[in-house]
Amino acid sequence: MLSTSSDSIETQLEQGLLVKHPEFWFADGSLILRAHSTLFRVHVSQLCRKSIFFRDLFSLPQPAVTAREERRLEGCPVLDLHDPPDDVANMVKVIYDGPNFGNNDRQDFAAVSGVLRLSSKYLIDESIRTKAMAHIRTAWPSTLKGWDTREDVARTYEVETGELRGLRYAHPIAIINLAREIGADELLPPAFYELSRYSFMQIFEPSPGDPLDPHTPPSANVSLSYTLTPADMQRLALGKEAAQHAVTALIQNMEHASSEHPSHRRSRSGQHVLAATAGGGRVRATCVTPAACRKDLCELVELATQHYLFDRERGSTDPLYVAEELGQLKSAEFADCVACAHALEAWAARERERLWRAIPDWFRLRR
Numbered sequence: 147m148l149s150t151s152s153d154s155i156e157t158q159l160e161q162g163l164l165v166k167h168p169e170f171w172f173a174d175g176s177l178i179l180r181a182h183s184t185l186f187r188v189h190v191s192q193l194c195r196k197s198i199f200f201r202d203l204f205s206l207p208q209p210a211v212t213a214r215e216e217r218r219l220e221g222c223p224v225l226d227l228h229d230p231p232d233d234v235a236n237m238v239k240v241i242y243d244g245p246n247f248g249n250n251d252r253q254d255f256a257a258v259s260g261v262l263r264l265s266s267k268y269l270i271d272e273s274i275r276t277k278a279m280a281h282i283r284t285a286w287p288s289t290l291k292g293w294d295t296r297e298d299v300a301r302t303y304e305v306e307t308g309e310l311r312g313l314r315y316a317h318p319i320a321i322i323n324l325a326r327e328i329g330a331d332e333l334l335p336p337a338f339y340e341l342s343r344y345s346f347m348q349i350f351e352p353s354p355g356d357p358l359d360p361h362t363p364p365s366a367n368v369s370l371s372y373t374l375t376p377a378d379m380q381r382l383a384l385g386k387e388a389a390q391h392a393v394t395a396l397i398q399n400m401e402h403a404s405s406e407h408p409s410h411r412r413s414r415s416g417q418h419v420l421a422a423t424a425g426g427g428r429v430r431a432t433c434v435t436p437a438a439c440r441k442d443l444c445e446l447v448e449l450a451t452q453h454y455l456f457d458r459e460r461g462s463t464d465p466l467y468v469a470e471e472l473g474q475l476k477s478a479e480f481a482d483c484v485a486c487a488h489a490l491e492a493w494a495a496r497e498r499e500r501l502w503r504a505i506p507d508w509f510r511l512r513r
C-alpha cells in the first residue's frame with residue numbers, strides 16, 4: 147500500500163508519503179503508530195494505562211516491532227495499525243484527554259464511533275466505552291422519554307438553522323452498522339425507526355444535501371458504512387410496513403379515546419385527570435355531553451384518516467408522531483368537555499408507550 151518495504155520510514159517521510167499527525171506527535175513519545183500514511187508519536191506508558199491490548203503487547207518481547215532498523219523512526223519502534231487515521235486520532239485523543247464528546251451531530255458521531263470501534267478492538271478502558279455509549283444513546287435512546295427529548299432537539303435545530311431536522315443527527319444506517327460492528331444492539335430500535343420514517347426513495351436514492359445522503363456534510367462520512375446488509379434491509383422493509391399498519395390501527399382505535407369507554411373508568415387515566423386538575427376540588431371524570439363528544443371524536447377519526455392515510459403527510463410512517471399530534475388535538479376538539487379532552491390526551495400517551503414497546507418487534511430485533 148505504501149512504497150516498497152525497502153524504503154525506510156524516514157525516506158517516506160521526506161518524500162511526503164507519510165505525514166506526522168499535527169496534534170499527536172509528542173517529541174518525547176516512545177512509540178510510533180502508523181495508520182495508513184499518518185504517523186502518531188505517543189507514549190507506550192499512556193497506551194498501556196488505558197488499553198489491555200497494548201498492555202499485553204508490550205509486556206512481551208516484540209521482535210516484530212523492533213527488529214528491523216527501517217521499522218524505527220527517531221529511535222522509536224513503529225507499529226502498524228490497520229485503522230482509519232481519523233479513528234486512531236480520536237482514540238489517542240480520548241486516551242490522553244479523557245472522553246469529551248460533542249453534541250451528537252454528524253461530525254461528533256464520526257469521532258465517537260471511531261472511539262467506540264477502536265475501544266472494542268484495542269480493549270480500551272471500559273469506562274471510556276461506557277461514557278461514549280451513554281453519550282450516543284442520548285441521540286438514539288431506549289426510552290420514549292429519551293426519544294421525545296431527541297425529537298425536541300431536532301425540531302429546535304430545524305427552526306433555528308432552517309435545515310431539515312434529519313440532518314441534526316447521524317445517518318441512521320451508519321448507526322445501525324456501528325451497532326452491528328461493536329455489538330451495541332440497544333441502538334438498533336431507534337435507528338431503524340428513524341430510518342423507516344423516510345420513503346424508500348429518500349433512503350435508496352437520496353439527493354445531494356438530503357438527510358440520508360452519505361456525503362452530507364462532506365467531512366462527516368469518514369470510515370462509516372452507509373450500506374445495509376441484506377438481513378437488515380429485510381428488517382427495514384418489514385418494520386416500515388408494520389409502522390404503516392400501526393398508523394392505520396391507531397386511527398381506527400381512536401374510539402377508545404372516549405372518556406365513556408369502559409377502559410377509562412378505572413386505570414391510570416383517572417389518576418391522570420386527577421393530577422391534571424389537582425387543587426381544583428372534585429374532579430369531573432365523566433363526560434357531560436356524550437352525544438356531542440362522540441360526534442367530535444368521529445370527526446376527529448375522519449380528519450385523521452384523511453390527513454394521515456390519504457394525504458400521505460409526513461406522519462404516514464411515523465406512528466409516534468401521529469399519536470402525539472392526535473393527543474394534542476384535545477383542546478381544539480373537546481373544548482367544552484374536560485373529561486374527554488383528558489381522555490384523549492391519556493389515550494395518546496398510552497398508545498405512544500405501547501407503540502414504542504412494539505418497535506423491536508416490527509423490525510424483528512428481538513433475539
Ligand SMILES: [Zn+2]
Binds near residue numbers: 432
Ligand atoms: Zn365528553
